[in-house]
Amino acid sequence: MADPAELYEEPAERADDPDAHHRLVQELSGAASDQDASYARELLLEMHPADIADLIEQLAWEQQDQLARLAPDLFTGDVLAELAVDTRGDVVDALDPVHIAEALADLDSDDMTLVVEELDDEKRAAVLAAVSAEDRQYLERSLAFEEETAGRLMQREFVAAPQFWTVGDTIDHMRMAGEDLPDLFFEVFVIDEGFKPIGAVPVSKLMRSQRAVPLSEIMDPTKIIIRPEDDQEDAAYLFEKYHLISAPVVDDDGRLAGMLTVDDIVDVIQEENKEDMLALAGVNDAGQSDTVFSSVKARAPWLLVNLGTAVFASAIIALFDEAITQLVALAVLMPIVASMGGNAGTQSLAVAVRSIASRDLTMSNSMRVIWRELAAGAVNGVIFAIVMGIVAGLWFQDWALGGVIAISMVITLACAGLAGILVPLGLRRMGADPAVASSVFVTTVTDVVGFFVFLGLGALVLL
DSSP states (O other), X not given: OOOHHHHOSOHHHHHHOHHHHHHHHHHHHHHHHTTOHHHHHHHHTTOOHHHHHHHHHHSOHHHHHHHHXXXXXXXXHHHHHHSOHHHHHHHHHHSOHHHHHHHHTTSOHHHHHHHHTTSOHHHHHHHHHHSOHHHHHHHHHHHTSOTTBXXXXXXXXXXXXXXXXXXHHHXXXXXXXXXXXXSSOOEEEEEOTTSOEEEEEEHHHHHHSOTTSBHHHHOEEOOOOBOTTSBHHHHHHXXXXXXXXXXXXXXXXXXXXXXXEHHHHHHHHHHHHHHXXXXXXXXXXXXXXXXXXXXXXXXXXXXXXXXXXXXXXXHHHHTTHHHHHHOHHHHHHXXXXXXXXXXHHHHHHHHHHHHHHTTOSOTTTHHHHHHHHHHHHHHHHHHHHHHHHHHHHHHHTOHHHHHHHHHHHHHHHHHHHHHHHHHHHHHHHTTOOHHHHHHHHHHHHHHXXXXXXXXXXXXXXXX
């Protein structure tokens, strides 16, 4: 086996050297297959938890399982928290509940919840029985909330101070708290006598202020308050809109119960964007451990829907079979019109879905956006109508045919732009997820309109 020092020196060097990363994955794979725990530990020695998680995610599922059983000490709390959801769910199944409980002790409450929520009911009960009473209480409270809510995401460790405290009082309190402070926090929340948040003082401002200054004089009033049952996507929107680095989470009585921090919100934003991107294609996130069956199961239903819409589009073509038989040029040019319409519709759809997700597209500005997409489609249609009309006229020595495809291009691209915005808006109005269902319907509209207009005009004008 290779010398680990030759394979890996610094995380930055490994990130910039794909070959070194590949060799390290191969060595770790061999160590897992050969059940060489000492060499696996040597390979991962002193690496950052994120880099360790990245390497583990590259292994086959069987090797991940072998490594977890062979060297469970490699799977610290920080490593478990860094693993991708699908990998973490498989790895924790192979780890002993006592080891998981010991690993959780090093994590903040939000990361503890992240790990425990992936466990099945039996193992979760075993882990909860093995953790400390305080951690068990934290976990049970967090798990009581629905998935993808602020309650699941929030961190229950925070720093709060009454409004009558001074800067000196607050600093002295934090020094005395020591290990009881969160590992990472950006603000001190200022509370009233009912423990309700009324403001916050950034740590940077706190350290620049004189000790005698009251917190009430330097605090920023609370911009938003998040409730545990709020959707995490709604919380992410507020962070993005108000440029927050942390935000208080309150209980039913309005008392400060926890906080959300920007590092967790970044993960939410990335995950939501990834889900929207995959949903546009009608697929799910194919994790490293996904099987062929699970991938097929997730994708086949949308392919079935697409098959039905394709048959419908073919039925439109069948209406003009005689025209196509008499004029082969129609069959040659027909895919061009449909392809251009499909691409134009996809462009408009991508813009619409992203605008809906970021809440830039609302009822107040929807008509303006609809008009913009219609106009953009029509203008693009005119541009490419001129190009394609000239090409078709020269190609087939038939300027009437060039005129037909030019007119068809304008109508198809205008309808494509309109469908790209109206379909997701309509689906959202009906309560459906625009990202999941829009692409199939937009493609159907562009195909049907493109085929019908082009073949219909061709039959009418040329024959």
